Amino acid sequence: MSQFSRSVVKVLQNYSPTQPYSKESDEWKLLSEVGLVPQIKKMTHNEIVDWLIFERANVSKEAIVEAFLVGVGGGFPQMRCGISAYAYAMHFPSHAYIKKATDISNCSTCLVNVETKIDVTFLHRCRLSGSLVGSNPLGDKAAFYLATHREKVGYVEDVGGGIFDEGVRLFGLILKLIENSSDKTVPRTLVNDIRKIKELKLTAEQAKFFIDLLGYIGVLQPKGQCCYINEFFGDVEPRKTHSSDWAYPVDFWTGGDGVNMDAVNFWFGGQFDSVVG
Numbered sequence: 001m002s003q004f005s006r007s008v009v010k011v012l013q014n015y016s017p018t019q020p021y022s023k024e025s026d027e028w029k030l031l032s033e034v035g036l037v038p039q040i041k042k043m044t045h046n047e048i049v050d051w052l053i054f055e056r057a058n059v060s061k062e063a064i065v066e067a068f069l070v071g072v073g074g075g076f077p078q079m080r081c082g083i084s085a086y087a088y089a090m091h092f093p094s095h096a097y098i099k100k101a102t103d104i105s106n107c108s109t110c111l112v113n114v115e116t117k118i119d120v121t122f123l124h125r126c127r128l129s130g131s132l133v134g135s136n137p138l139g140d141k142a143a144f145y146l147a148t149h150r151e152k153v154g155y156v157e158d159v160g161g162g163i164f165d166e167g168v169r170l171f172g173l174i175l176k177l178i179e180n181s182s183d184k185t186v187p188r189t190l191v192n193d194i195r196k197i198k199e200l201k202l203t204a205e206q207a208k209f210f211i212d213l214l215g216y217i218g219v220l221q222p223k224g225q226c227c228y229i230n231e232f233f234g235d236v237e238p239r240k241t242h243s244s245d246w247a248y249p250v251d252f253w254t255g256g257d258g259v260n261m262d263a264v265n266f267w268f269g270g271q272f273d274s275v276v277g
Contacts, residue, residue, distance in 0.1 A: 004078065004154040008034055009128065017122045031121065036153075038121045045097040045112045048139045055146035056089040065267055067149060070158050073167030075201040077130030077209075078154040083267070084132040084216040085145035091232040092139070110234040111137040120144075127154070130206050131213035132247070136234055166199075171268075172275040173197055178220070178259050179276045185255030187211050187220075187246050208246075215250025218263030222252035229266060 004012070011027045021027040021038055028038055043051070064086045071079030093109065100108040107113075116137075123144045126133050132141055148154070158164050177193055185193070191207045194200065202210060214220040218229045226233045226249060240251045259276050 002154075003076070003156045005034075008036070012036075012121065012125045012128055015121050015125050017119050020119070020121065036121070036124060040117060040119050043116055043118050043140065045107055045110075045114050045116070048112050048116060048143060049092075049095060049110070052089055052092055052139050052143040052146070053094055055143050055150065056086070056092065059086065059146050059150050061086065061267070064149065066164065067155065069167035069171060070156065070163050071130070071167070072171050072200070073163040073165070073169075074156060074158075076154075076156055077206060078127045078148075079156065080130040080210070080213065081127050081132070082145050082149035084213045085142040085149075087217045087228040088132060088138055088142045088232075089146065090229060092142075092234075093232060106137070107234075110139055110232075112139045113137065116140055118144075124148075124153075129209040131209040132216060133209060133212075135247070138234075168271065170197065170199055172272055174200075175219075175259055175264065175272055175276045178214075178255075181255030181258075183254060183256040187250055187253060190255075212247040212250055215247055215253065217267060218260055219267075220250045220253045220257070221260035221263060222249050222254070222257050225249035225252050227260075227263070229263060 007030060011030055015021065015027075020040065021031070031038055059082075064082050067079045068083040071077065071081075095107075095109045097114055098108045099114070100106045100111070105114045118140055123141060126141055127145060127148065132138050132145070134141070156163070174194060174197065177197070178190070181190065181193070187208075190211055191204060194210065195202055195204065195207050211220065216228055218227045221227055239248070240246070244251050261276060264272050264276065
């Protein structure tokens with residue numbers, strides 16, 4: 001499938017799961033015409049676990065990273081988001097549902113409910129944020145992101161590699177900006193700093209989710225907090241404040257933590273060593 005048109009992006013961004021498009025609506029017809037047929041289905045916990053593990057096994061880290069950098073270079077959030085899902089899935093365990101003692105129906109391992117409503121249109125809207133969004137459980141979103149990466153839904157063909165090269169350049173600027181941040185920098189202020197890189201073309205919301213993503217993949221790694229590329233921790237998501245809407249673990253990051261070069265090298269090899277460090 002080719003890149004999302006502006007009209008498709010607008011329809012997805014305007015979608016609300018509380019008011020799904022009817023089959024008679026122009027929005028439904030447009031999405032159906034481009035292969036994004038709106039559908040809502042139910043999946044059990046065990047089906048979601050199997051789905052995520054299947055998708056993890058059928059994508060490569062190299063392809064995920066390439067898509068991410070093309071997404072950075074061309075301003076395509078639907079291509080950036082897969083790397084956050086891959087990080088989440090890396091150590092996701094195969095397991096059966098066991099109810100968490102303190103919850104009504106959440107799994108004690110991953111927090112996925114015994115049954116989950118999967119709204120495909122809403123998940124496409126989530127992809128346009130450029131990252132995993134919301135708090136745990138994230139298993140269904142991660143599986144969907146990896147599946148749409150594998151199928152290249154809404155992807156752009158980077159003929160000649162120019163968009164990828166621009167992504168490498170821009171991501172280098174991001175890393176350098178973060179490395180030079182003051183100790184007082186926090187995710188909220190980093191949003192404004194990153195948006196000063198005009199070529200990124202990030203809205204305030206997309207910049208927020210981009211910073212969330214950097215936390216998911218370990219590039220923004222607060223000292224003393226867990227990291228998805230090292231372990232799965234579906235039932236550990238503390239917040240810095242009760243009202244915080246930042247994802248874990250980036251919620252606890254400050255400029256003093258800098259850039260985690262171990263994570264940068266894990267994803268990108270040594271191509272950014274000359275930029276940071």
